Amino acid sequence: MNILVIGAHPDDCEVNTAGLCLKLKEKGHRIKYLCATNGCTGHYEMGGGALVRRRESEFREACAIAGFECEMLDIPNNEIEPNIFYRKLFVQAIRLFETDVIITCRPNDYHADHRYTSILVLDCITSIRIPNVCPLTPHLRRNPVLIYHWDKFQNPSFAPDIAIGIDDKMDMKFDMLHCHKSQMYEWLPWEAEIGHQVPREDHERRKWLPTWRNAKERDIANLSRELLVRRYGPGQGRKITSAEAFQFTEYSRQLTDHEQDELFGSI
Numbered sequence: 001m002n003i004l005v006i007g008a009h010p011d012d013c014e015v016n017t018a019g020l021c022l023k024l025k026e027k028g029h030r031i032k033y034l035c036a037t038n039g040c041t042g043h044y045e046m047g048g049g050a051l052v053r054r055r056e057s058e059f060r061e062a063c064a065i066a067g068f069e070c071e072m073l074d075i076p077n078n079e080i081e082p083n084i085f086y087r088k089l090f091v092q093a094i095r096l097f098e099t100d101v102i103i104t105c106r107p108n109d110y111h112a113d114h115r116y117t118s119i120l121v122l123d124c125i126t127s128i129r130i131p132n133v134c135p136l137t138p139h140l141r142r143n144p145v146l147i148y149h150w151d152k153f154q155n156p157s158f159a160p161d162i163a164i165g166i167d168d169k170m171d172m173k174f175d176m177l178h179c180h181k182s183q184m185y186e187w188l189p190w191e192a193e194i195g196h197q198v199p200r201e202d203h204e205r206r207k208w209l210p211t212w213r214n215a216k217e218r219d220i221a222n223l224s225r226e227l228l229v230r231r232y233g234p235g236q237g238r239k240i241t242s243a244e245a246f247q248f249t250e251y252s253r254q255l256t257d258h259e260q261d262e263l264f265g266s267i
């Protein structure tokens with residue numbers, strides 16, 4: 001199956017889905033990360049074209065080491081909005097990848113880029129198979145299935161349908177995040193006011209990264225313990241320390257039993 005992960009920012013797809021996608025890739029599925037905005041404002045001293053080119057090359061490098069395809073749309077950070085022009089860009093990208101499944105964020109989110117990326121996906125998902133929408137980009141025979149990745153927002157709260165243990169993929173996930181140097185070692189520490197903690201040497205930074213960024217996967221594992229136990233059995237399910245979780249949505253075509261098994265069976 002062709003799995004298209006659509007993130008608002010250059011590291012969003014990795015942060016939220018790398019563990020699952022590495023497992024799906026191993027099973028023979030085709031993975032593409034699509035970044036909706038070009039990262040142009042996510043820095044405290046660098047900007048414009050130079051930052052966009054740096055972000056794009058970091059994103060490309062992270063996808064390359066995982067064997068994922070990737071594409072970054074040239075929409076400036078903080079300027080994406082749910083309009084017809086961007087909706088058509090999304091329709092074209094989803095069709096050209098012959099997408100079976102889209103994974104993205106939910107529309108209730110603190111960040112406008114996340115919110116509108118999610119809304120754009122929702123706005124176009126039922127028109128993927130309508131020939132007269134974007135008629136020059138061949139339509140697909142079936143609309144894709146839409147799946148949301150985990151978030152911590154409460155109104156309404158995320159309700160996971162599936163949790164995947166990713167302890168065996170955390171090293172690779174951090175290798176991918178390590179490629180996003182302008183983000184992991186510059187912008188995010190600056191935002192969190194811990195810039196002084198960032199080591200200077202590259203190999204020291206890679207060692208430091210999991211000490212700072214592993215809480216999310218650990219929280220997901222603890223919050224989704226019941227689902228993990230159901231999937232992996234009590235022995236293995238209780239031992240899992242890192243997980244990613246996903247919620248199915250009523251707004252798209254639903255996965256068939258066969259597709260569910262093809263995607264999530266024995267991973």
Ligand SMILES: [Zn+2]
Pocket residue numbers: 008009012111114
């Ligand atoms: Zn983001």
